[in-house]
Structures are given as C-alpha cells and as structure tokens.
Amino acid sequence: MRLLKIAIQILIATFTKKILGSHVFALIVKSDxxxxxxxxxxxxxxxxxxxxxxxxxxxxERLKPHITPDSRVLIIGAxxxxxxxxxxxxxxxxxxxxxxxxxxxxxxINIALNSASNCQAINIAASDKEENxxxxxxxxxxxxSKRTPKIKKFMYYYDNPETISIKAVGLDKYLKEKDFDIVVxxxxxxxxxxLQGMQEILSRCKLLxxxxxxxxxxxxxxxxxxxFLSVIEPYFSMVTIPSKRLKLPASDFLSHLTEMxxxxxxxxxxxxxxx
Numbered sequence: 001m002r003l004l005k006i007a008i009q010i011l012i013a014t015f016t017k018k019i020l021g022s023h024v025f026a027l028i029v030k031s032d033x034x035x036x037x038x039x040x041x042x043x044x045x046x047x048x049x050x051x052x053x054x055x056x057x058x059x060x061e062r063l064k065p066h067i068t069p070d071s072r073v074l075i076i077g078a079x080x081x082x083x084x085x086x087x088x089x090x091x092x093x094x095x096x097x098x099x100x101x102x103x104x105x106x107x108x109i110n111i112a113l114n115s116a117s118n119c120q121a122i123n124i125a126a127s128d129k130e131e132n133x134x135x136x137x138x139x140x141x142x143x144x145s146k147r148t149p150k151i152k153k154f155m156y157y158y159d160n161p162e163t164i165s166i167k168a169v170g171l172d173k174y175l176k177e178k179d180f181d182i183v184v185x186x187x188x189x190x191x192x193x194x195l196q197g198m199q200e201i202l203s204r205c206k207l208l209x210x211x212x213x214x215x216x217x218x219x220x221x222x223x224x225x226x227x228f229l230s231v232i233e234p235y236f237s238m239v240t241i242p243s244k245r246l247k248l249p250a251s252d253f254l255s256h257l258t259e260m261x262x263x264x265x266x267x268x269x270x271x272x273x274x275x
Contacts, residue, residue: 081111095175139159183209237249242269
C-alpha cells in the first residue's frame with residue numbers, strides 16, 4: 001500500500017509539473033500559517049498546505065507558552081517557513097536556516113509575502129565543521145531533503161532525487177549572534193553533526209526542540225542514541241516527548257529514547273528544557 005501511494009504521488013507530481021508548464025516555479029496558497037509559495041511537485045508540506053490549508057500548527061501551539069515578544073528564535077531546517085513565519089509574529093527575531101537552495105528561494109519569497117521583516121533567512125547546512133557535503137534534493141517531499149545517507153535506503157531515493165554539493169558549517173563559528181532563547185531543529189538525520197557545531201549556542205538557549213526519527217539516526221547520521229544525547233545532556237535537565245505525553249528528568253533521557261529507538265518510534269519534536 002505504501003509503495004502504491006508513493007507511485008501515485010510521483011505520477012501526480014510529474015503530471016502536475018507538465019500540465020503547469022516548465023516555467024511555473026511555485027503555486028500560491030492561502031493557509032492558516034499565512035500566504036505561501038509552494039513547490040507544485042511537493043506532497044509533503046506543500047501538499048498539506050494545498051489540500052488542508054495548514055501545517056504544523058500543533059507544534060506552534062506547543063511553543064507559544066515559551067515565546068515572548070523579546071524572544072530570539074533559531075530554526076534550523078526552516079523549509080519554506082511554515083513554522084518560522086508564524087513564530088516571527090510572536091517574537092523579536094527569527095533566524096531561519098535552510099540548506100536546500102530551491103526551498104531557500106521559496107522561504108525568502110514567503111518571508112516577503114508575509115511581511116516578516118524580523119525573519120532572517122540563511123542558505124547553509126548546519127554541521128560540526130566547515131565542509132562541502134553531498135545533499136539529496138527530494139522532489140515529492142522536499143522537506144525530506146538531506147545529506148547523503150551513510151546507509152542507502154529506498155525511502156530516501158524513491159523519487160530519484162538530484163544529488164548536489166552544498167556548503168556546511170558549524171553554527172558557533174558561522175553565526176555572529178549566538179544568544180537565542182529557543183532553538184528548533186528538523187534536518188533529516190544531520191542533527192548530531194549540527195549539535196556538535198553549536199555547543200556555545202546550546203549553552204545559552206533555554207529550549208531545544210528537535211525531531212527524533214530512529215531511521216535517520218541509524219541510516220543518515222550513523223549514530224546511536226547515546227551519541228545523540230552526548231551533545232544535548234550537558235545543557236538540559238528535562239525533556240518532553242509529546243507523542244508519549246511524557247515529561248522526564250535528565251536521568252531518564254537515555255532509557256526512554258533508547259526504547260523509542262529500538263521500537264522505531266518517532267516524534268516530530270521532542271522538547272529539551274533548562275529547569
């Protein structure tokens with residue numbers, strides 16, 4: 001059933017691109033998140049905005065209690081801005097980092113469409129050091145674009161993504177500004193490397209929200225839960241796992257996340273806090 005769904009999405013994406021014409025870069029969608037230019041081929045975030053008129057509003061609601069008009073927010077893996085732009089309306093400043101160059105172009109368009117003047121977009125990949133990395137440009141789910149996986153799986157290559165070389169950096173060295181209240185990260189398996197390169201930023205922030213997908217840790221990053229937590233635990237004392245409705249102290253980080261890892265249980269954004 002999953003393969004059939006994928007095949008249908010690829011066929012529809014290809015047909016849509018052809019019928020619209022090769023010069024159509026984006027479609028404009030009026031959504032609950034704002035006014036957004038979306039890739040016609042994208043059935044991930046773009047598809048949800050086109051069909052349902054919203055995306056990720058529950059994550060925004062979870063963040064709202066932690067955001068004040070003076071908050072500075074760093075979003076790593078901002079995609080087209082469905083999280084960054086609504087949050088920019090609630091806080092002082094958002095720095096939105098996006099590695100995919102095509103998606104970055106849509107992000108800058110969407111910042112302009114929504115007059116989000118306090119949202120700064122940066123086209124770079126976050127890593128542990130300055131380097132050039134091979135990067136997959138996913139078509140059917142552009143939000144799934146990622147560094148070349150260490151273990152190649154069909155789920156990352158099913159839509160015949162283009163592979164390009166992009167610049168990656170450690171954010172502690174790259175960003176002049178390091179004082180962020182909240183850091184949100186969704187970068188498809190590069191989390192461990194990015195977190196290594198932003199230890200100073202983590203030491204200063206109050207809240208870290210990071211996607212937890214076991215298959216990304218295993219196949220893309222090639223890291224264990226223990227390695228993943230090694231760059232987080234020194235700075236945070238509590239974690240909230242929304243999918244399990246659990247709030248746990250640091251002493252329970254490893255056991256619970258290892259259990260999720262072994263059972264292939266995912267969470268779109270586990271929340272680490274300093275208490």
